[in-house]
Amino acid sequence: MRFDELVYAVVRQIPRGRVASYGQVALLCGNPRASRAVGWALRRNPAPGEEIPCHRVVNREGRLAPAFVFGGPDAQRSLLEAEGVAVDDEGFVDMERYAWYGPTEPPGR
DNA sequence: AGCCTGACTCAAA
């Protein structure tokens, strides 16, 4: 299986209203250091939207991807806010509150 | 095989 397919498989599991960091996705793919490769894979996302919610992937600090990536300065923000994820003016999301813990989704939050 | 790129991350100045 291609690495990017693995990335998509993971991203596809991120629930609505939650976000995951590139490092988190890389970890779930088995390569904690492959965060860059994750971004590389998402760059050519074959099915944006509910299929592969790449807008739910943010960097380690909860910072959204650069504007050009989603074709607009508020594209990703709109998608996230639409599903209940608050995004501040600087394009940051509260990781403590929206971070996805993984496929198993441990207790608490 | 080698070199380059990037939606990343960490450490240091």
Next chain:
DNA sequence: CTTTGAGCCAGGC
């Protein structure tokens, strides 16, 4: 806090 530099990984050429 901002700016650099370096390590990392997969894929495109």
